Amino acid sequence: MMKIYDWYTGPYPARVRIALGELGLQSQVEFESIDLWKGEHKTPAFLEKNYSGTLPVLELEDGTLIAECTAITQYLDALGDKPLLTGTTPLEQGIIHMMNKRAEIEFLDAVSVYFHHSTEGLGPDVELYQNDEWGQRQRDKAVRGMRYFDGVLKQQPYVAGQTFTMADIAVIGGMIFAELVDLAVPEECEALLAWYAKVQERPSVQNRLALSAPNPVPA
């Protein structure tokens, strides 16, 4: 069985959990909790699994390790007969990859930097270097990113075009992280908010936390 190292409420882990739900692969993976709040992702043992010290990480049955949400999603999507999240034609694949990367750079990763640099983040034991000015700049960048994706979603139903793809999942990750840090979506971003209401109805999004959680589930 494949294994995923993650932390169940993490916005990046959410991306892979949603992908698993979309692909119907939930029963083919087991989860091992790495407690971000205790800094378990920065231990020497975990850094051997992922040099970057981030979650999630997928471990295959032969021990091969795949980190990075995009890479994990592409791997999982390629296991089936037909990719559902990463495109089939060269054009689809290119557009989806671009929009997924853009969702990371302009939104999700920017919220993450804000969290780690301008809030308490994961606490003083984990956040060894903080630069508030950098965090604030990335916060502003994330809000600009929200406005950008709002414009995209005014033109088309999903982030990369006519169907739900991994680029939508990356923007969902950004929305989840923004909620966690109380970064509000500007009211006028109506298309982004309507899209988010719609994608939150997907079972993959609704059930992501139930996939596996530490036992007992912390409040």
Ligand SMILES: N[C@@H](CCC(=O)N[C@@H](CS)C(=O)NCC(=O)O)C(=O)O
């Ligand atoms: N580029 C990575 C980012 C992953 C990431 O930042 N994950 C968060 C969990 S939500 C993390 O591990 N943060 C811990 C830290 O940066 O100390 C990916 O796409 O997988």
